[in-house]
Amino acid sequence: MHLQNDRTIKLHIQGGFHYRTRMPRFGPSGNEIYRLNLEQGRFLNPLVLQDDNILGVNCIDINPAHNLLALGVDGNGSVQFWDPRSRSSVGVLRLLTSRLLRPTARTTLMPGVDDADALSISVTVLASRSDGLSYAVGTSTGHTLLYDIPSPKPFALKDQGYGLPIRNLSWIEGSRLAGDGMVLSADKKVVKIWDCDSIRIPSSAPCGNGNADAP
Numbered sequence: 001m002h003l004q005n006d007r008t009i010k011l012h013i014q015g016g017f018h019y020r021t022r023m024p025r026f027g028p029s030g031n032e033i034y035r036l037n038l039e040q041g042r043f044l045n046p047l048v049l050q051d052d053n054i055l056g057v058n059c060i061d062i063n064p065a066h067n068l069l070a071l072g073v074d075g076n077g078s079v080q081f082w083d084p085r086s087r088s089s090v091g092v093l094r095l096l097t098s099r100l101l102r103p104t105a106r107t108t109l110m111p112g113v114d115d116a117d118a119l120s121i122s123v124t125v126l127a128s129r130s131d132g133l134s135y136a137v138g139t140s141t142g143h144t145l146l147y148d149i150p151s152p153k154p155f156a157l158k159d160q161g162y163g164l165p166i167r168n169l170s171w172i173e174g175s176r177l178a179g180d181g182m183v184l185s186a187d188k189k190v191v192k193i194w195d196c197d198s199i200r201i202p203s204s205a206p207c208g209n210g211n212a213d214a215p
Contacts, residue, residue, distance in 0.1 A: 033057060047087060049080055059125050065132025072123030079123055079137060093152060097121050100141045127169040136183055138166025144185045146196050156196040160187050
């Protein structure tokens with residue numbers, strides 16, 4: 001699949017070019033998620049996100065256990081969850097921006113002095129666990145947060161160390177060497193593999209439990 005400058009989307013198969021269509025609008029989608037039905041060859045009605053300061057959507061995750069859509073929002077540090085059956089929002093997860101943003105002595109921006117991105121945060125990558133209960137959330141500030149669906153608070157927080165956006169996240173499971181609760185996180189400089197129990201936030205449950213509220 002190739003997105004062209006003129007809004008054209010070209011679909012290629014192994015033998016070459018297969019099909020061409022065009023995006024409904026030019027430029028960033030803002031608070032709209034466009035859905036392309038490959039069988040019908042047309043765009044369906046978009047999903048419209050209702051929230052403040054939405055610049056766009058950086059990433060989409062489809063949970064393998066129950067097909068819940070998770071949308072990583074650009075601009076306001078949130079993840080929106082949508083049920084594809086009803087095409088409606090079922091919840092919003094707001095990140096702990098006060099713990100993730102770079103410290104600053106001022107609460108207002110000074111033109112020409114402050115970087116506007118310094119006071120904002122975006123979700124750059126999402127990864128749901130195969131059990132359907134946990135999510136890994138990567139941010140533009142270089143942090144990875146681990147959440148269980150029943151809780152709005154993360155049970156683990158990892159700083160990649162360079163302040164660069166997280167580009168890739170993956171749960172490592174099914175390996176006798178990996179054990180339970182291993183996560184891979186990567187920015188453009190480094191790839192890290194870590195045990196989320198080793199950086200677990202106090203009072204949260206171990207990663208293997210799948211329940212942040214467990215004792």
